Amino acid sequence: MQIRPLACIAPLAFGAIVASPPAIAIDGLKIGGAVRFNYAWKDWDPAYRSGGLLDFDTARVDVNYDRDRWLGSFQYRYYRYRGGADTHFLHHAWLGYRFDDTTQLHAGVNPIPFGIQPFASHNFFFALPYYVGLEDSYNLGVKLLHSRGPLQLQAGFYPRDGGHWRGDSRDSARYTYNIVDEGGSRNRERDTWVARATWTAQHDASARTEFGMSLLRGDIPNADTGRTGRREAWAAHLKGDYGQWGLMLQTGRYDNSLRNPAGQDSRVVVMGAYDFPYEVAARARMHVANLSYRVPRDLGPFKSLKLYMDYSVIDKVDAGFRDSHQQVWGFSFAPAEGLFVYVDYLRGRQNPYVGPNFSQGLSTGGADNRWHERFNINVGYYF
Numbered sequence: 001m002q003i004r005p006l007a008c009i010a011p012l013a014f015g016a017i018v019a020s021p022p023a024i025a026i027d028g029l030k031i032g033g034a035v036r037f038n039y040a041w042k043d044w045d046p047a048y049r050s051g052g053l054l055d056f057d058t059a060r061v062d063v064n065y066d067r068d069r070w071l072g073s074f075q076y077r078y079y080r081y082r083g084g085a086d087t088h089f090l091h092h093a094w095l096g097y098r099f100d101d102t103t104q105l106h107a108g109v110n111p112i113p114f115g116i117q118p119f120a121s122h123n124f125f126f127a128l129p130y131y132v133g134l135e136d137s138y139n140l141g142v143k144l145l146h147s148r149g150p151l152q153l154q155a156g157f158y159p160r161d162g163g164h165w166r167g168d169s170r171d172s173a174r175y176t177y178n179i180v181d182e183g184g185s186r187n188r189e190r191d192t193w194v195a196r197a198t199w200t201a202q203h204d205a206s207a208r209t210e211f212g213m214s215l216l217r218g219d220i221p222n223a224d225t226g227r228t229g230r231r232e233a234w235a236a237h238l239k240g241d242y243g244q245w246g247l248m249l250q251t252g253r254y255d256n257s258l259r260n261p262a263g264q265d266s267r268v269v270v271m272g273a274y275d276f277p278y279e280v281a282a283r284a285r286m287h288v289a290n291l292s293y294r295v296p297r298d299l300g301p302f303k304s305l306k307l308y309m310d311y312s313v314i315d316k317v318d319a320g321f322r323d324s325h326q327q328v329w330g331f332s333f334a335p336a337e338g339l340f341v342y343v344d345y346l347r348g349r350q351n352p353y354v355g356p357n358f359s360q361g362l363s364t365g366g367a368d369n370r371w372h373e374r375f376n377i378n379v380g381y382y383f
Contacts, residue, residue, distance in 0.1 A: 034383070035058070039378075072095040090174075092110060102146055110138060113143060113214065114137070116135075118136065123344045124342035132271065134254065139178070141160070141192070142157055152198045152200075162174055164180075179231070182277035183270050186223035194215070203242075217230070229257045237251075255283045278358060279359060280362045281316040304334045306333070308332075322369055324349065328344050346373065348372055
């Protein structure tokens, strides 16, 4: 996803796409990357309301390795925003060892094993758990993965988050939404334990259902008070593949118990990513319900066409906080080798990226409590 990128460099990036070589693969090593562009129409923003805007979104480099017992992955991303500001940061970097066909160990900035994997969504904007650090999240630590038949177990320890890289913010130039030291709030994530277990029932050759449970527990030290709070979360999920149909259901809760200085609101925590911090409710329930349909044959340029409806809610616990919603109707397809396209129509309420309430949408809720709309097309070239 993206935040107000800069349209004027799109022609340069397009030139890079045309000239880009295919990915390099030598003895288990594969080097590639991506360049993406984004068109957006937003009903709440006058700059986007009249015809929308086409912007540059992302440039990234990928390095993957898999040979014999060793494997690993690295990705670094660059964003340039409308107005001239830019940021770049590590997405992930980890090295793994394969003990046998059932057990692996990964160390470095790697994905935390929580909830539906790899994503609890089909669309370009993920689901709302992503924006509170609980979907497609990467932190620094070590993870053990074990599978045996229908059972898969993952457990990880993450002493630190993925770190702050290059940007204008104090602590938010990062990919994963972490608790950050921003805006007078001196909290951070430390010493996080995560465990995930799934069981897959194979109904027939084309139908299966995965049932899963995830648990998370970690520390939130406060630099001002010297005291340590607690971060806890759980999620239960179902992920079904039934021929051409797909179903994702997830429910859960997170609780951040803060040890702030006297007078500082502990019902709100500051999180940040993409070089922008914002407030998030410290305690909430999370719900996700997604349905998809994969078209069985290509329809002209619409190759690998998938239709989807995604819905997610952050149901806030504290009285007076307005809940956050996100609905997405869309489809994705691959019109040519290396190209991938998302076409999304979003409706949101108290949503930082679908409406005007960026700073408080996910916490107490902003003054505008209406539903807002966004139409989005993202085109990526992956090489």
